[in-house]
Amino acid sequence: MFDPPFPPDRTPPHRLRCDVAVLGAGFGGSLIACCLRACGRSVALIDSGRLPRFALGETLTPYAAALLTALAERYRLNWLPPLLDPADGDRGGPGVRSGRHRGTVWAPVGPVGGNGGGEEAGAPLIVPAVGLGGALWHRGDVDAFAAARAVAADAVFFDRTALHSAERRSGGGYLLTGTRDERGVAPAGFVHKPDSPVRIEADFLIDAGPPGGTGRTDGDAGLAGLLGLPDGLSTLASRTRLTFAHLSALDPPNLPIADQNDPADEAIVHHVFADGWYRELRFADGTASVARSGLFEEPVPGVAGANGDGSNGAWADPFRLVGWGGLAERHGRSVHAAPETGPCSPGRFQRRVGRVAGADYALLPAAAAAIDPLHDTDLTHTAAAVLRLGDLLDSHWGRPSQAAALERYAATLDRELTRIDGLAAPAYAALGDWETFRLAVQLHDAAAADLSADEEGGEFLLAENADFTAAASDFAAGVGRRSAAELAAALRARLPHAADRFGVSA
Ligand SMILES: Cc1cc2nc3c(=O)[nH]c(=O)nc-3n(C[C@H](O)[C@H](O)[C@H](O)COP(=O)(O)OP(=O)(O)OC[C@H]3O[C@@H](n4cnc5c(N)ncnc54)[C@H](O)[C@@H]3O)c2cc1C
Structure with missing residues (x-):
């Protein structure tokens, strides 16, 4: 677990006037906050949750590494290159779990996910990483690390802050109102205020949170909800569902990629079934991030099992799969690690x-x-x-x-x-x-x-x-x-x- 001085010991004010308010202190929000600070803008970084947190989305492609290298140079973000350097033994900073991304193995398994799957239904497609390669990031660690860098650059960080309204000001910009959960952070001798009101005036707003469903609680639609932005879901062709979690004690697979000398130095493996895919990303400490995906069927009222095992798209036993490298046996020995509530299944993903x-x-x-x-x-x-x-x-x-x-x-x-x-x-x-x-x-x-x-x-x-x-x-x-x-x-x-x-x- 990442262990820097985080959350920072700076308590945000209850009123603030700033140039830019950034909603969401994930990697994207903290990164844009750092860039804006480097350009001299005053920034409020607002997150409804607390850090470190559980987050998936850990594959940093070589393409991303190239773009982030350009960004680090442009905004003098010296903390960023170590997170991108797959050859660096220290891997990004103390306590930031990461690994190398040496390529992707697409391994066909037939016919369908679950115990019906068989092994090795064709030659795998092996795509080596180009250039320096990419990285695997434990997003909980990396996001907390990046948010700490934004705070060090003097972005004002409002964690545990829920925004309730965004009103346009007559002279331009917005007045954001919300509440900050201050339980447990009031100094000794002060009364705890579970919901302290917060007012933030900002000329510009950036939403760096999720668009709904995958990371937000019901009714929390972020900037789209606060500004009444239209829904564009009908424009998407993709209709998929996803279940994901972190596991511990998942043994390494035996895979057809050349050099596996470094345990943190493995390729990403996608098992491709006839009805979806499963993949795992492994970190040196034995933690693995696993995800299973498949097509999503719109639930039909009164008809059970439109999505196989559950109408919201959750598989009953999502990671019980037969696949390459002894997948079923390895899963038999693994232990659920995060999030506390069990694997996440947000229904239709889009x-x-x-x-x-x-x-x-x-x-x-x-x-x-x-x-x-x-x-x-x-x-x-x-x-x-x-x-x-x-x-x-x-x-x-x-x-x-x-x-x-x-x-x-x-x-x-x-x-x-x-x-x-x-x-x-x-x-x-x-x-x-x-x-x-x-x-x-x-x-x-x-x-x-x-x-x-x-x-x-x-x-x-x-x-x-x-x-x-x-x-x-x-x-x-x-x-x-x-x-x-x-x-x-x-x-x-x-x-x-x-x-x-x-x-x-x-
Ligand atoms: C199973 C799975 C696997 C994935 N794999 C990959 C991958 O391998 N590679 C890849 O590039 N991408 C992947 N993704 C996508 C990736 O997770 C997201 O693109 C990424 O998390 C976006 O990062 P972010 O920092 O912009 O936002 P997030 O990580 O979503 O962070 C948003 C922050 O906003 C906060 N927040 C939420 N609501 C509010 C609110 N109303 N107000 C203020 N703050 C709020 C949250 O607490 C959080 O801290 C994957 C996603 C999933 C679900």
């Missing part, structure tokens, strides 16, 4: 906010949508958006050009979220057809490999690239209708620069 920025507010990608973790896109996308939003606010702050720049931010983010959805949904549609599923992975990787895109001001996963969009749409329309060989030939023809990625093994 969320989407319909308007992701305005003249005086912006949502980070994870606040704008939850699409699907299959391709590990989210932290990378967050890094790309923080780079873009940080630059934008630095160059246009308070100028007439700010509104137009935020319109461009919104249009870009919308296209990028559409791209992520457009790459995830066909992969799920291809489950059960290993060769087509492999193509869906390779299509994502072709977009992710184009690191130059962001460095040159391009969009995440080539979202603005018309040729790639046409190829991806054509592929999505062909899944289930055309053979893998036909789909591969079409991809090679449409994307000649990436043609050698798209092959079928038979």
